[in-house]
Amino acid sequence: MIIHYPSYFKKFNCIADKCPDTCCSMWQVVVDKESAEYYKSLSSDFGRKICSLMYRDNEGDIVFKNRDNHCPFLNDKKLCNIHINLGQEHTPCTCKMFPRFRTSFGGTEEWGISLSCPEVAQLIVDNNSFDFCTVFNEDLPDINELDAELFLEIKGARKRCYDYIKDGELTYNKLNVIVSYGKALQECADSKSYDKIAGINIDSCGQSKFAENIDRSIFKDFEYLTEKGRKLFCNYDYIKELKFTEQSRNIFLYYLYRYMLKSVYDYDVYSAVAFAVFSTIVITNAADKSGLNLAETGRIFSKEIEHSQSNLNSIIEYLKHNA
Ligand code: SF4
Structure with missing residues (x-):
């Protein structure tokens, strides 16, 4: 079995009784x-x-x-x-x-750690390189119904997203382009023309208006675990001059890693890509407005919104209807 994980994975240690927000x-x-x-x-x-x-x-x-x-x-x-x-x-x-997760892709497993844990959130936002480690073990591949061709193509597409986003400033424009790229990938997945995926040039995908059009009403209907969570996200509003930092970029890369390749199972690559963009914008926006640091804001978003199946379903529905 091939095991793939981000370099920060091995740095995690649970701080148990010292944890400010235990799982x-x-x-x-x-x-x-x-x-x-x-x-x-x-x-x-x-x-x-x-x-x-x-x-x-x-x-x-x-x-x-x-x-x-x-x-x-x-x-x-x-x-x-x-x-x-x-x-x-x-x-x-x-x-x-917890907070580790693993996703099986037959002969490959991807491991990661969840942003919802405060120790992990700090590791993720401080992560200066999105390097991966690859190790091999003796485990036999899992049996599954994975479409091998789609798996390889989406894996390549994810790498192109990393490359597109990793240099220079992260901006709304770049995130909007990534959403358009997600749409182009979805068209190939829907028509089963997987061989066209490698030929899609991100820069030529055009620019969606995804960021500007995030509908603030969606945040009112979420279920929140705490008042703090509600206050942070419920009054979402687009901030034109929002500054994305290196830490925002790390959050985006985390979400892309966690969800994009998994879309080989439900063929919904667009939602996975758009969700990474959505989360990055919402977390950066809430941190900017509240003055909380990005690690803490990301942790609360992950614990309250991403880890609630009903909130996640609402977001996916929203993303699909606004594609
Ligand atoms: S949230 Fe993280 S650091 Fe805190 S108790 Fe759970 S695993 Fe440990």
Whole structure:
């Protein structure tokens, strides 16, 4: 198996009880089947306690019942009682994995870390080079229904986006061009003319009016976890003179890396590219207006908006209808 990850991936260390915004707060922990079975097999009081705090939610997932918006196993010292009592190997997969994510593409896996964790957010915005590391391991490729030709073409297209964006100032114009490029890629994906993808010249794609036309009303309908999140994003308004920094660029690259290649599974490359542009503009705009730094604004955006399936669905719908 080929493993691909950004160079900052290995720098991440969880700061656990020192974390200013632990991942054990606000979110509901989904318990995987294997962990749930293990908890049910325990005859100890602690095992019974875990089982009493698990239930099936409306989506059919087994989850822990939060207490005061926190995971019920987060103790007063901001440490995890499951980790302490049963060992890290018996925490649910979500907890073992977070903030890491991995996407399988058959013989290749891409690994990354999520902007929603404050430690990661800082690593991402401070990342001075978007270098990748490639390693090999003995794991066998996953079986999947990936279209190999599309995979290679989108991978090449993503690299061209990195190259287009990495030098010079990041501007609305550049981001608008990237959205037009996303549209051109989508046309090739829709007509299955994958062989045309490599020939698309980003500079000749024209310039959409995507940035200027972001509809502020979409932010009013989002579900927010906190008042802070609502205040940050709910009053979105286009700022003509918005200054994009190196850190904005790093956020854009993060989103492109995280979502663009995944579009080989749903054939929606346009939404993946436009979402990266959308997130970059919204985060930079909110940081500019609030005076919060970009890492913190990005973290809140990621935790409150990107990680909410219903918010994400609204954004994707919006992007598709405004393509
Ligand atoms: S949010 Fe990040 S640093 Fe904080 S507890 Fe979770 S993984 Fe650790």
